Amino acid sequence: MRPAENTSLGPYTTFGVESRARFFSPFRDLTELTALIDWGVGYPLLVLGGGSNLLLVNDVDGLVLKNDIKGITELHEDNEYVYVKAGAGENWHRFVLYCIERNWSGLENLSLIPGSVGASPMQNIGAYGVEVEDLFWDLEAWHIHDRKLVTFTRSDCGFGYRESVFKRKYKDQFVILNVTYRLRKKPRFNTSYGAIEQELEQMGVKQLSVKAISDAVIRIRSSKLPDPKEIGNAGSFFKNPSVPVPVFEELKTRFPAIVGYPNAGGTVKLAAGWLIEQCGPQPGTSWKGFRRGDAGCHAKQALVLVNYGKATGKQIYDLSEDILQSVKLRFGVELEREVNVVCS
Ligand code: FAD
Numbered sequence: 210m211r212p213a214e215n216t217s218l219g220p221y222t223t224f225g226v227e228s229r230a231r232f233f234s235p236f237r238d239l240t241e242l243t244a245l246i247d248w249g250v251g252y253p254l255l256v257l258g259g260g261s262n263l264l265l266v267n268d269v270d271g272l273v274l275k276n277d278i279k280g281i282t283e284l285h286e287d288n289e290y291v292y293v294k295a296g297a298g299e300n301w302h303r304f305v306l307y308c309i310e311r312n313w314s315g316l317e318n319l320s321l322i323p324g325s326v327g328a329s330p331m332q333n334i335g336a337y338g339v340e341v342e343d344l345f346w347d348l349e350a351w352h353i354h355d356r357k358l359v360t361f362t363r364s365d366c367g368f369g370y371r372e373s374v375f376k377r378k379y380k381d382q383f384v385i386l387n388v389t390y391r392l393r394k395k396p397r398f399n400t401s402y403g404a405i406e407q408e409l410e411q412m413g414v415k416q417l418s419v420k421a422i423s424d425a426v427i428r429i430r431s432s433k434l435p436d437p438k439e440i441g442n443a444g445s446f447f448k449n450p451s452v453p454v455p456v457f458e459e460l461k462t463r464f465p466a467i468v469g470y471p472n473a474g475g476t477v478k479l480a481a482g483w484l485i486e487q488c489g490p491q492p493g494t495s496w497k498g499f500r501r502g503d504a505g506c507h508a509k510q511a512l513v514l515v516n517y518g519k520a521t522g523k524q525i526y527d528l529s530e531d532i533l534q535s536v537k538l539r540f541g542v543e544l545e546r547e548v549n550v551v552c553s
């Protein structure tokens with residue numbers, strides 16, 4: 210199969226910035242994938258899922274492959290768990306809803322996260338007190354160079370906060386083909402994240418269920434995060450940075466309102482949204498709600514950078530750099546981008 214040439218990638222990423230791929234093709238299975246990899250030898254390769262954690266800074270002078278491997282299979286079950294395998298190209302939220310309909314528990318706190326199943330282990334997606342590493346069983350991935358199928362168990366993946374080996378050590382080496390999750394048959398609810406309890410109360414929920422938690426999470430997320438169908442964005446642009454406890458205490462004396470959550474290992478995770486909100490393009494101004502051309506910082510969530518329409522990837526990247534520098538100058542804390550920046 211021959212890929213299309215000079216394809217606009219705007220519709221394939223949630224930032225919606227204009228960028229053209231020299232070559233582009235979807236693939237539906239391993240046979241199509243390997244044929245495309247063979248065809249593209251010598252060209253840089255970029256694998257796309259739902260494009261919801263990507264910023265394309267310019268055109269991609271290579272081969273872009275969109276993962277369209279579908280299918281959800283219940284592999285087996287024991288007394289406590291069901292093992293469910295999903296194709297990497299399945300939509301994440303649809304997969305979560307599939308599990309909720311069957312009353313399998315574990316993924317409900319991760320409702321409404323955009324993107325594909327295949328990308329879920331890439332950065333160990335997380336929200337509302339749960340990360341996929343808590344439910345992950347294994348995955349199968351294709352090693353591009355060695356041309357072989359490799360199975361990764363949980364301990365092989367090197368999961369951390371928005372981290373895995375696929376983002377670091379094995380960056381660009383594997384294409385994830387499918388992921389298996391281990392879900393509880395008897396629900397165990399996680400409402401530790403404060404906003405969930407409040408939302409359930411407001412919803413008048415008397416009896417907890419995976420569906421009720423999913424609905425609460427969907428309501429919270431919809432009230433805070435911009436819908437990429439309306440305003441281009443990729444969720445949190447930066448990670449929440451961790452600092453040693455003494456550094457946090459020193460910051461707290463200078464900035465008493467600073468928001469931080471204790472981590473294991475003697476560190477404190479700072480709310481990057483708060484840090485960004487306290488800084489701005491000029492002294493006394495805030496990035497929150499700031500707009501330069503069509504690139505901006507969301508008015509309800511300072512951690513989310515947005516494309517109001519025709520921003521370029523470079524304009525969004527430049528804004529992120531200005532934000533990063535201003536936070537560093539004011540707080541001495543260096544933010545790290547969560548979004549994968551692709552610059553060819
Ligand atoms: P893409 O953006 O397509 O790809 C991300 C990276 O993974 C790229 O480097 C790509 O090359 C690589 N990749 C993708 N698929 C494969 C594959 N099959 N094999 C190998 N490499 C692959 N994230 C959270 O963790 N928590 C949240 O709460 C959250 N909320 C969000 C809210 C909004 C509104 C948005 C827009 C994003 C949010 N995100 C969140 C970020 C994003 O949804 C996740 O990171 C998601 O997993 C990305 O999936 P994707 O398929 O869109 O990946």
Ligand code: EPU
Nearest residue numbers: 336337444445447448449468480482483486509510511512
């Ligand atoms: N805050 C501000 N100003 C802002 C935004 C946030 O002061 O503009 C402060 C508030 O004190 C707030 C705190 O930051 O209570 C935390 O904000 P929020 O609950 O919105 O969560 P977050 O830390 O900004 C993280 C994840 C999200 C995830 C939510 C819920 C990261 C980088 N982001 O956001 O994940 O959905 O928690 O668990 O860890 C993503 O990764 O793309 C993403 C959206």
